[in-house]
Amino acid sequence: MNFLPPIVKKGALAGFVFLLSYISVIAQDGKAIFQSQCQSCHALDKTVTGPALRGVEERGPWTDRKNLVKWVHNPGGFIPTTPYTQQLAAQFGGQVMPSFPQLSEAEINSIFDYIKTAPAAGTGGSGPTQPIGAGAGQESGNGELVFGIISIVLAVIALILMQVNSSLKKLSDDKERILRPEAVPFYRNKVYIALFALVFFVVGGFYVAKSAIGLGRQQGYQPTQPIYFSHKVHAGLNQINCLYCHGSAWESKHAGIPTLNICMNCHKSINTYEKGPQLHDEDGKEINGTAEINKLYQYAGFTPGPGAVWDPLKAKSPEWVKIHNLPDHVYFNHAQHTKVGGVACQSCHGNIQEMDKVYQASSLSMGWCINCHRESKVNFNYNDSSGNKFYSIYEKFHNDIRTGKMDSITVKDIGGLECQKCHY
Amino acid sequence: MKKIVIAFFSIITGLSLVSCGGAVGEDPGRAYMPDMYYARAYEAYGYNMVEGEYDSLRQRGIQYNGLLVPGSVARGDMLPYHLTGDTTGLKAADGLINPLDTLSQDSKIVKEGERLYLVNCGICHGTALDGNGPLWKGGEGPYPAKPQVLNDAQAKGWTDGHYYHVITFGKGAMGSYASQLRPEQRWVVIQYIRSKQGGAIQDSTGGGAPTVLNQTNTADGDTTKKK
Numbered sequence: 276m277n278f279l280p281p282i283v284k285k286g287a288l289a290g291f292v293f294l295l296s297y298i299s300v301i302a303q304d305g306k307a308i309f310q311s312q313c314q315s316c317h318a319l320d321k322t323v324t325g326p327a328l329r330g331v332e333e334r335g336p337w338t339d340r341k342n343l344v345k346w347v348h349n350p351g352g353f354i355p356t357t358p359y360t361q362q363l364a365a366q367f368g369g370q371v372m373p374s375f376p377q378l379s380e381a382e383i384n385s386i387f388d389y390i391k392t393a394p395a396a397g398t399g400g401s402g403p404t405q406p407i408g409a410g411a412g413q414e415s416g417n418g419e420l421v422f423g424i425i426s427i428v429l430a431v432i433a434l435i436l437m438q439v440n441s442s443l444k445k446l447s448d449d450k451e452r453i454l455r456p457e458a459v460p461f462y463r464n465k466v467y468i469a470l471f472a473l474v475f476f477v478v479g480g481f482y483v484a485k486s487a488i489g490l491g492r493q494q495g496y497q498p499t500q501p502i503y504f505s506h507k508v509h510a511g512l513n514q515i516n517c518l519y520c521h522g523s524a525w526e527s528k529h530a531g532i533p534t535l536n537i538c539m540n541c542h543k544s545i546n547t548y549e550k551g552p553q554l555h556d557e558d559g560k561e562i563n564g565t566a567e568i569n570k571l572y573q574y575a576g577f578t579p580g581p582g583a584v585w586d587p588l589k590a591k592s593p594e595w596v597k598i599h600n601l602p603d604h605v606y607f608n609h610a611q612h613t614k615v616g617g618v619a620c621q622s623c624h625g626n627i628q629e630m631d632k633v634y635q636a637s638s639l640s641m642g643w644c645i646n647c648h649r650e651s652k653v654n655f656n657y658n659d660s661s662g663n664k665f666y667s668i669y670e671k672f673h674n675d676i677r678t679g680k681m682d683s684i685t686v687k688d689i690g691g692l693e694c695q696k697c698h699y
Numbered sequence: 700m701k702k703i704v705i706a707f708f709s710i711i712t713g714l715s716l717v718s719c720g721g722a723v724g725e726d727p728g729r730a731y732m733p734d735m736y737y738a739r740a741y742e743a744y745g746y747n748m749v750e751g752e753y754d755s756l757r758q759r760g761i762q763y764n765g766l767l768v769p770g771s772v773a774r775g776d777m778l779p780y781h782l783t784g785d786t787t788g789l790k791a792a793d794g795l796i797n798p799l800d801t802l803s804q805d806s807k808i809v810k811e812g813e814r815l816y817l818v819n820c821g822i823c824h825g826t827a828l829d830g831n832g833p834l835w836k837g838g839e840g841p842y843p844a845k846p847q848v849l850n851d852a853q854a855k856g857w858t859d860g861h862y863y864h865v866i867t868f869g870k871g872a873m874g875s876y877a878s879q880l881r882p883e884q885r886w887v888v889i890q891y892i893r894s895k896q897g898g899a900i901q902d903s904t905g906g907g908a909p910t911v912l913n914q915t916n917t918a919d920g921d922t923t924k925k926k
Contacts, residue, residue, distance in 0.1 A: 310838075314845030316871050323844045324871045489722075491730035496722035513841065514833040516818045522879055534764040540874035541834070545841050557724070587764060600727075602736045635722070 305389030308382055312375060319393055322581045323544055325372055326363070328390050335359030344383050349374045367582035488640075491602070497557070497634035498596040502574075503567045508551050511628035517620045524609040524620070535575045535590045542571055546579045554631060562631075598635050599624070605641075606697050615663060616686075617654065622647075648691035653684045765878035777882040784868035784875075795860030799886050804894050812891025819879055820888065824849050828895050844872035855896050862889045 316324035336342045336357045346353045346360075350372040354360045364371065378386075441458070448455055461467050509515050518524060523531035548554075548564025556562055572579065576589025601607055612618045621627060625636025637643060655669075655676070656662035667673075669689060675681040681688075690696060722728035730736035767773055777798065782788035799808060817826060823846035825832040830848035834840045848854060866885045869875040880888065 310845060311848070311851075315847055316844060318843045321843050489728065491728070491736055493722040493727050495724075496727045497724050498727070499725060513822065515822050518818045519822065519879075522818070534878065536764045536874070536878055540869075540876070541842065543874060544843050544872045548841075550839070550841050600736070602730075602732075603738050603740070604735060 304382065305385035305387075306393075308378070309386050309389050312378070313386065316372070319390065320395075324370070325367070326581060329393070329395075331390060332387060335363075340384065340387065343387060344380050347375050347378060347383050349376070370582060492638045492640055493598070493600060493635050494638040495634055496598055497632055498598065500595055500632075501593040502570045503554070503556070503562050503632070505554055505562075505564075505631045506627050506633055507629055507631045508548075508554070508564075512551055517627070525614050526610050528608045528610065530609050532595055535571075535592065536587055538571055539575055539577065539585050542568060543577070543579075543583075543585060546572070557632060598633060599639060601639060604698055606699065616651070618651075644697070645692060648686040651686045651691075653686060653689060655684050773881075780867060780882065782864060788868070789861065789864050789870070792860040792864035793858045795858070795863055797859040797863075797886055797889065798883075799890055801859070801890065801893070804890075808887055809891055809894050812887040812889075812894070815880065815884055815888050816891050819876060823873075828854075828892065842872075846873075849892055850896050859886075859889050859893070862892065 313328070317326070317328050319327060319329045321327050331337050332340075332343075336359055337346075342353070351374065354364050354371065509520075510517060520533035520537055521530045523529055546565075546568055548568060551564065554562035554564055571593075574591050574593045575585060576591070577583065577585045612623075613620070623637050623639075625634075627633065627636075653666065654662045655666050655672070666684075666689070669684070672681065672684050672688065676684070685691070767776075767779075770779075772779055782791050799805075821832055822834050823832045823842065824830055825835075825846070828849035830846045831837055832840075832846060834842040835846050838845075863885055865873070866876045866880060866888065868877070876885070
């Protein structure tokens with residue numbers, strides 16, 4: 276090779292390197308192009324907007340790569356040419372794939388090379404997670420039972436020992452001929468009666484008062500809903516904003532139950548539950564997420580399948596059970612708290628993003644409301660955009676803050692404790 | 700005897716009071732005045748409890764989904780949208796003009812647009828408009844279709860009207876957002892997307908970007924090279 280001029284050598288080397296890198300770019304790009312161009316409508320193992328693509332080259336006219344290239348460049352023109360594609364178009368309700376004339380033949384080949392070699396789903400994925408809560412819950416329940424039995428047994432033993440003690444004492448007294456007055460039985464003993472009455476009064480009074488206060492409060496209420504909708508999966512795991520479904524909490528009195536079209540926005544495509552952790556109800560029984568999604572389809576009147584179209588008129592609303600309830604004589608407005616007050620959903624509803632089955636976390640009693648109104652500070656910075664300009668009318672408070680008489684304004688100061696604010 | 704009767708009744712009263720109240724699991728507990736606690740009046744989202752009219756709205760073909768009754772306009776709202784939800788409508792939507800002032804990036808509008816985008820769009824299209832929201836997560840999320848990247852050359856080339864039409868009717872796997880976003884809110888969201896497309900693109904393609912985004916960009920680069 277020494278007789279070649281150095282420029283030619285360099286040129287050949289550069290060309291070779293270029294060719295190599297070009298080939299490797301094409302081979303790599305099959306996946307990248309698939310992800311950027313195809314994956315909006317196609318998945319490998321699942322029919323989404325378009326059919327599943329795994330094994331596509333064994334079906335219909337696609338055994339010939341040339342047909343595939345023609346199809347990708349102009350699907351509309353290809354449909355009438357074979358019965359297979361005509362049937363496909365009918366199956367997907369006349370929805371035709373857009374054409375991709377910008378993809379070169381090599382790129383299309385690389386896409387289908389990738390589809391052929393793509394690893395099957397589930398390999399290397401995270402395995403099913405072990406149920407943690409179930410066993411622990413049972414153990415703690417057992418513990419309470421064991422402690423109860425032990426204390427009852429100990430109490431019985433103490434009673435027996437006391438009886439034995441008194442009988443022995445009587446026997447020894449008889450032997451030594453000491454005459455003692457007849458022992459008063461414990462139920463006539465005034466000290467015992469007084470003690471018992473006191474304990475009964477205190478303990479009984481505590482429980483009576485507690486349960487009387489609890490009347491009409493539903494803290495801990497956790498009803499079974501028509502669909503096992505896990506807020507933990509939706510709001511926690513998948514980070515869906517509360518307002519995505521309960522949008523009216525931002526602009527109206529009611530937080531609102533999402534209508535089925537909002538569920539179906541995602542669940543038209545998501546029809547199995549497989550990637551999240553195994554769900555368990557409060558008794559530790561396994562919940563089949565896919566079956567719960569199918570319950571949604573029954574309410575929505577939707578049959579998943581290729582080219583399935585959802586008709587909202589077939590829908591029937593699931594009858595969700597209302598958990599958080601306020602009596603008629605209380606006015607509560609969500610928008611006033613979320614948008615104006617900037618209160619997070621969790622401060623009243625608890626850690627909703629960690630609840631599989633929602634329960635009422637707060638008591639929603641009047642004392643609870645009042646407490647928060649006493650403690651919550653109002654953002655009085657109406658000069659920057661974060662504060663509410665309405666508060667500029669509280670001239671005295673602004674003066675007091677300026678002179679240092681007050682350091683912060685709470686909801687109480689702007690009328691948060693007035694009866695008519697909530698009761699009218 | 701009298702004493703025993705008194706003691707007996709006081710214990711019974713105490714026990715019955717103790718058993719009251721206290722919601723646990725399926726049991727909502729008791730209320731002082733159930734008529735006041737559980738409204739007799741119609742409540743929001745409640746059913747019409749009149750015999751025989753239970754599901755009457757649905758029988759009349761009215762399916763509540765947060766949308767206006769066809770043919771009506773909400774007070775203060777924009778005029779109704781006449782384009783259809785098919786491909787012809789999508790093409791015609793290119794002619795729509797954004798009624799908002801698109802030149803001056805009003806910070807208030809952009810801020811509200813950001814809020815609406817993060818609530819409604821971010822879970823799929825990603826907070827950085829990279830099409831990699833928590834529902835997709837580079838293929839790890841539950842959503843089977845890859846959401847559209849909103850800051851690539853293709854997305855930048857779409858008209859505002861195209862975006863408006865897609866938000867209103869959905870496209871591909873995406874559903875309609877007409878019930879979640881009022882017409883002017885849709886334009887506000889578009890304004891926010893435009894503001895993000897204009898500024899932060901260079902930053903997001905640089906270091907620290909998710910792998911999917913990088914691959915997308917290489918693919919885009921290649922297609923333009925070959926054209």
